[in-house]
Amino acid sequence: MRPVAIVGIGQTPVREHWDAGLRELAVQAVWQALDECHLDTIDVFYVGNMLSGTLTGQEHLATLIAEYAGLTGVEAIKAEAACGSGAAAFRQAVLAVASGAAEVALAVGVEKLTETSTHKTTDGLASAADADYETAMGISFVALNALLMRRYMYEYRYHKSDFSAFIEIAHRNAVHNPHAMFRHRVHRDQYERAKMVADPVNLLDSSPIADGAAAVVISSQDRINQFPNRPIWVAACEVSTDTIALDNRENPLWLKAAERSVRKAFKTSGLTHRDIQLFELHDAFSIMSALSLEGSGFAERGTAVRLANEGHFAIDGLLPISTFGGLKARGHPVGATGLYQIVEATLQLRGQAPKAIQLPDARIAMTQNIGGSGATIITTILSRERL
């Protein structure tokens, strides 16, 4: 495989965008990313999106967005892996350039969740679970996470309020991210008083329903010098899967797909846990932060919540997470999330993050995008230097 690097990025603010549809949001992010590179076209175009068909009656999304971005004619394909769709599109762009089929590729993730009723959106999100054996029984996505959280609390003897640490970290960082949906701090007493959604998951455990788009331009090494920004190298981008339904797993508290995709990413890059300076994880629910950290090998089983309370994952901790607010406070426009994570890690490695959340001398970052309750996990390692 040929080495590839990120040479351009773009993102819209994450919020309820009542003045922009899918195509307008996507095009904003695409143009920003192309402008950064002084490009007006690319060789291949991938869109990450989960719910455009179900919520807005629009499939065939990649070709549509290519057209509205002024790229008619370009190769365009949509990638879908539920909430992991953004990183899935990124993975395809990496393969297209690494194979030599393309010199410059663009991946954009976009989701528009607020164009319909919340009820319909909740149903749509549940289509990441097993339609015949989970959602047919009436379980929602929040309820699946509630089962996991309850079991984790029982197994490792945590109190509900212990999870507050993850929410506090995310919101503290989001204050400084101009693209974040919730730019305010959250304190433990607010967390403890938050409205219950599906016991024990409360409103502050849950990432918000939101709209947004994020894009990256990827280039081969041959073309790298033509771009004004420092290239950020893709040291690894690896996908692994697990069963969709939780009840098919040996141990629902262990994300096998995280373990496997991280192992593959370290094998591909030659790096180890020690090299990772920040971890943009998939905190769709606070329980997912804990499971992701443990499955990925950044915390022993049952210890992630304790480490969070000890400051391990704060912006000045040993392994900062959710440095721009994460899914929790930046917001979670499903199919766009994986690309927001990659855009944010790129800003950190370029040294372009807002001052209060910029990590000093960030050289290596990991991002992890999750589809469903851990059924598809895509782990990416980015590096300031070519490895």
Place this chain on the structure above:
Amino acid sequence: MRPVAIVGIGQTPVREHWDAGLRELAVQAVWQALDECHLDTIDVFYVGNMLSGTLTGQEHLATLIAEYAGLTGVEAIKAEAACGSGAAAFRQAVLAVASGAAEVALAVGVEKLTETSTHKTTDGLASAADADYETAMGISFVALNALLMRRYMYEYRYHKSDFSAFIEIAHRNAVHNPHAMFRHRVHRDQYERAKMVADPVNLLDSSPIADGAAAVVISSQDRINQFPNRPIWVAACEVSTDTIALDNRENPLWLKAAERSVRKAFKTSGLTHRDIQLFELHDAFSIMSALSLEGSGFAERGTAVRLANEGHFAIDGLLPISTFGGLKARGHPVGATGLYQIVEATLQLRGQAPKAIQLPDARIAMTQNIGGSGATIITTILSRERL
């Protein structure tokens, strides 16, 4: 890019499968393809599908099917490009192996259109068009094709009954294909009496709503000798796009994306029109056969219908099309269609087609899968020898 070849194929019959859902259909095709290669796993898994979310409430389809095929853990991503989703998944599998990221990849296309009301399926299919500027006005997919057919008849002075030739060819070939939905001949007088759907498109101009799945296994050259079947080489697989909405095109009768993807495929393979011995085209509607042949350079503008009537595209003609019945008579399970075409071309090149439709000494075949009214076109060239 590394050379890649097709080493295994599988397909289910195309029909209304009342006894099998999405996952069962897909798994049947996947297992056939793996069995042919004596494989029990692969490195990466792509699913081509358009409407599982809209029609059956199931997104996250690639990981789900991987699980039910006994491949839990494998990299799995769904590719969507409307009716071009099957070949889009194939394209991703080719890139994964060509890049060196995988040695063996599997692409399966699957669609289940009959699990809901015909009304809902028709709405779903219309989501391949522009939701805001076409379908919001009430136009269906058949109606878009009716506009194209009417204009073609006016522009090139054809009678409606002239299009019968395409239907006769497809049905004559399908008689011999055990997987085809309609294994009976159709004669001109039947075509002329067929019920009108959207004038001038009648029932026999239209491919049927159907269920089905088709799969192929792709291997790198290094691993080719371990497989029992003769490898069929992927000489080219190229994607091009056009505007989604017909009214945004300079000339709606000219499929620019066909012209461009065929040009790219010839450039990649070093082949020319003369080398192509059969053409599995995307005859979702009979007008699409004509436009595809002309845009691809196999007929001058306005002449494809005349050539069809002269026997040019019959099984014993100069350029046989729809040799297994095409979308018209084999059936059109949307996201699976592109992979049915590739499976059928592979059978021709292996010399394994049923006797009455086997082309003597077939060495080079082209397939063309179309998303929407020509907005995404994926052209593949397969070869019996490595070029």
